[in-house]
Amino acid sequence: MKDLTPSGSCARMREEMPAFLYCELEAEARAELEQHLTGCASCRDELAAMRDARVALDRWRLASAGDDPRVLAREIRRQAEPAVVVPAALAPRPFMPRGSHGSDGSRGRLVRLAAMVSGSAAALFLALCALSTEVQVGDGSLRLGFTLPGKHSPSTTALAPELEQHVRSIAAQEVAMREPGLRQSQEELAQRYSFMTKEEMLQEILRLSQAVDVALAENQRSWDDRLTTLRNDAVRNDIDQRRAISDIYSYIRPASTDR
Amino acid sequence: MLETSTTGPDSVVPRVAEGVQRGAIGPMEPSDEELVLRFQRGDEDAFEAMVARWNEPILQLATRLTGDPEEAKDVRQMTLLKTYQGLSRFEGRARFSTWLYRVVLNLCRDRQRSHDARTRLTESSAEARDDGDYVLEETGFHVARDREVASVVAQAVLALPTAEREVLVLRHYHDLPFPAIAEVLGAPVTTVKSRMTRGLTLLRTRLAALET
Numbered sequence: 001m002k003d004l005t006p007s008g009s010c011a012r013m014r015e016e017m018p019a020f021l022y023c024e025l026e027a028e029a030r031a032e033l034e035q036h037l038t039g040c041a042s043c044r045d046e047l048a049a050m051r052d053a054r055v056a057l058d059r060w061r062l063a064s065a066g067d068d069p070r071v072l073a074r075e076i077r078r079q080a081e082p083a084v085v086v087p088a089a090l091a092p093r094p095f096m097p098r099g100s101h102g103s104d105g106s107r108g109r110l111v112r113l114a115a116m117v118s119g120s121a122a123a124l125f126l127a128l129c130a131l132s133t134e135v136q137v138g139d140g141s142l143r144l145g146f147t148l149p150g151k152h153s154p155s156t157t158a159l160a161p162e163l164e165q166h167v168r169s170i171a172a173q174e175v176a177m178r179e180p181g182l183r184q185s186q187e188e189l190a191q192r193y194s195f196m197t198k199e200e201m202l203q204e205i206l207r208l209s210q211a212v213d214v215a216l217a218e219n220q221r222s223w224d225d226r227l228t229t230l231r232n233d234a235v236r237n238d239i240d241q242r243r244a245i246s247d248i249y250s251y252i253r254p255a256s257t258d259r
Numbered sequence: 260m261l262e263t264s265t266t267g268p269d270s271v272v273p274r275v276a277e278g279v280q281r282g283a284i285g286p287m288e289p290s291d292e293e294l295v296l297r298f299q300r301g302d303e304d305a306f307e308a309m310v311a312r313w314n315e316p317i318l319q320l321a322t323r324l325t326g327d328p329e330e331a332k333d334v335r336q337m338t339l340l341k342t343y344q345g346l347s348r349f350e351g352r353a354r355f356s357t358w359l360y361r362v363v364l365n366l367c368r369d370r371q372r373s374h375d376a377r378t379r380l381t382e383s384s385a386e387a388r389d390d391g392d393y394v395l396e397e398t399g400f401h402v403a404r405d406r407e408v409a410s411v412v413a414q415a416v417l418a419l420p421t422a423e424r425e426v427l428v429l430r431h432y433h434d435l436p437f438p439a440i441a442e443v444l445g446a447p448v449t450t451v452k453s454r455m456t457r458g459l460t461l462l463r464t465r466l467a468a469l470e471t
Contacts, residue, residue, distance in 0.1 A: 014456055015449070015452050015453055015456055016452070017456060017459075018430070018437075018452055018455040018456055018459060019437060019452060021459075022430060022436075022437075024436055024437060046460075049459075049460065049463040050456075050459040050460065050463065052463055052466075053459040053460075053462040053463040053466065054431065054459065056408075056412050056415075056462070056463075056466055057412065057416070057427070057431045057432070057462075059405070059408045059409050059412045060323075060409050060412040060413045060416065061409065062319050062322055062323075064315060065314075065315065065318055065332075067314060067318075069307060069310040069311035069314055070307060072310050072314055072339065073306055073307040073310040073339075075336075076306075076310070076336070076339045076340050076343050077303075077306075077343065079336075079340055080340060080343045080344055188369070188372070
């Protein structure tokens with residue numbers, strides 16, 4: 001029976017065949033392979049099979065997707081910008097009345113009810129604005145403080161630490177939720193680099209752990225930025241509100257004095 | 260039946276479509292590293308130039324590794340995003356292309372671990388697709404035959420083990436020399452050549468089996 005196992009020389013030559021096919025073989029090695037091929041029918045067959053495979057590969061062509069790079073780049077830039085994510089706990093919830101798939105009549109009543117509620121809310125809001133109301137949330141209770149027009153207006157800074165604490169606790173929860181996922185990614189990476197020595201792998205894991213620490217720190221920084229934005233917005237809104245009230249009073253006062 | 264020839268390597272003709280190979284750079288165009296530097300100095304247009312150069316090679320590589328055009332688009336998106344976010348920290352210890360290929364390969368491996376996309380390709384993208392989104396190139400008058408052959412080759416490539424497929428795709432479709440592939444994979448050149456040998460042999464065997 002014919003021995004199909006390639007000899008040591010043949011095995012070595014076969015390892016060089018792809019480099020030969022892709023014109024990457026040095027002149028000396030190429031000459032050696034060609035010399036070998038003249039006397040080895042088995043290797044000639046092997047080379048012919050590899051060449052067939054290479055020719056076949058050319059048949060799998062992919063058409064260009066034709067995407068506009070400018071559009072792609074714009075999209076990437078947009079994605080890369082830190083998105084202001086409203087935590088679920090703070091996000092407004094859509095109005096989903098029970099039985100919203102009911103008859104038109106019940107839907108009509110719900111719409112009227114919603115209009116009445118929102119109208120009342122708007123009226124209350126205006127009233128609170130006019131009285132320069134300060135809202136404080138804490139210890140599970142809601143406190144409202146009123147300042148009559150002309151008196152010293154309340155400061156909004158009293159609210160900031162509680163808001164900050166609230167946002168920070170949400171941020172901490174998010175980080176805690178992501179930690180198991182990050183650990184799993186580390187394990188997957190360790191598997192991926194299984195060809196590394198133990199020492200190299202440990203170094204790689206150390207590097208990744210540092211990267212995770214950096215990512216967590218960046219995440220914290222991003223929350224700090226959001227918090228600053230929220231605080232600035234609150235201050236700006238407060239100033240706008242005072243200005244509006246002042247405008248209203250400057251409009252109302254002459255009318256009342258006329259009377 | 261596939262053509263057989265016993266002459267030298269030069270007789271092996273058609274090469275992969277131009278522009279796909281290593282993000283083809285013209286003689287007057289800046290190198291990737293120059294673009295990185297420009298970006299780091301605040302030139303946002305440099306990123307656009309980079310996208311223009313690399314989006315197609317990334318997409319094609321990801322398509323051939325995942326076997327799923329939609330997955331490939333996701334991989335491209337993620338790769339470009341990572342590039343954008345990482346460019347400011349890029350120190351040039353490795354060549355930019357090496358770094359980029361590594362990112363694509365890692366993303367493709369991650370996706371393959373989650374589900375076997377190769378099966379999906381054999382059912383979808385390698386088949387004749389009429390959505391015009393990302394179809395197999397149609398050449399000449401023998402469209403049906405071309406598609407059939409392309410589908411057979413695609414199936415055979417996607418059926419290869421990941422290690423062999425990566426080397427084969429990088430070498431054949433992206434024209435990366437073996438030492439460059441070794442750098443991307445972080446493996447010795449001899450290992451890369453062995454994988455290529457095994458890949459081509461396996462491919463020929465699988466194609467022969469599919470032909471019959």
